[in-house]
Amino acid sequence: MSKKVYTIEHAYKICKMDRMRKNGHLPACLWFTGLSGSGKSTLANLVEQELYSNGFLTYSLDGDNIRKGLNKDLDFTESARAENMRRIGEVSKILCDAGVIVLAAFVSPLKKHRRMLREVIGENFVEIFVDTPIEICEQRDIKGLYQKARAGEISNFTGISSPFERPEHPDIHIVTQEETIDESVHKILNYIIPKIKIN
Secondary structure, eight states, rough: OOOOOOOOOOSSSSOHHHHHHHHHHHHHHEEOOOTTSSSSSHHHHHHHHOOOOOOOEEEEOOOOOOHHTTTTTOOOHHHHHHHHHHHHHHHHHHHHHHOOOEEEEEOOOOHHHHHHHHHHHHGEEEEEEEEEEEHHHHHTTTHHHHHHHHTTTTSSSSTTBOOOOOOOOOEEEEETTTTOOOHHHHHHHHHHHHHHHHO
């Protein structure tokens, strides 16, 4: 039997609104979802550079980096993937509470996990679907992960032995075959900047 944990939420003098006023903008969590190799991290990095150079307070969260630290104890089973998403969602929520614009690049293949993220992060959550055909993702795969997955050397690999459920109504849909990288960056900036500016 597990022990009951008693917690008391403290009310601090400095609140989210205070931090937003100091930062000069509203927070947001730009959540980039798509297959491995779709260009999520590249796109998030370019968008962050533009936001940062224009005075916005930003922070990037990336799948590989998170799994080297915070989530290094998790594997790729379904339950571990759910916990991976839950932890990242809570970190993103904290960063948004600090007034930061979070750029999160994660495969996040399941609709139920993305629904959970939207619930946890709330109104600050912006789902960005980086839509790239799996054939293109495999061509870009410098780590050889797709090849290993097809050979059975990697199990539970999204797009090969594990499903990717396409977002049906993303806030922003990036179709990489139809847009240049610059067009994709500006599509995201044109969407988010009016929403985070404080008039």
